[in-house]
Amino acid sequence: MIEIKHKLTGEILLTVDADTLAGADLSVSNLSCSDLRGLDLSNTDLHYTDLSCSDLRGANLSGSDLRFADLRFADLRDTNLSDTSLSGALLDFACMP
Numbered sequence: 770m771i772e773i774k775h776k777l778t779g780e781i782l783l784t785v786d787a788d789t790l791a792g793a794d795l796s797v798s799n800l801s802c803s804d805l806r807g808l809d810l811s812n813t814d815l816h817y818t819d820l821s822c823s824d825l826r827g828a829n830l831s832g833s834d835l836r837f838a839d840l841r842f843a844d845l846r847d848t849n850l851s852d853t854s855l856s857g858a859l860l861d862f863a864c865m866p
Contacts, residue, residue: 776804776824796834811849821859 771790773783782803785793794814801819807827816836820843829849837857844864 773800773803773805775802776822777802791829801839816854 771785772781791809792812796814797817799819802822805825809829811829812832814834816834819839821839822842824844825848827847831849831851834854839859840863841859841861
């Protein structure tokens with residue numbers, strides 16, 4: 770069981786019944802302001818997901834689908850974005866690697 774929490778309050782935003790988020794379907798989720806630091810999100814479906822203001826530092830997003838995701842104000846420093854689909858993603862004010 771994995772709990773995705775708000776980066777400031779610690780409130781649980783989403784619970785995923787899995788051992789890993791790699792390859793998970795998190796599409797169309799509201800994960801705004803989430804703490805995803807250092808997580809393995811490789812090959813994860815995150816299209817149309819709200820990740821605005823989220824902390825993704827050091828996360829592995831290789832091969833993930835971030836089409837039309839909201840990444841405004843997200844922290845993407847040291848994030849692996851290789852082979853990631855970002856078509857249509859909102860990246861305004863994102864802190865990029």
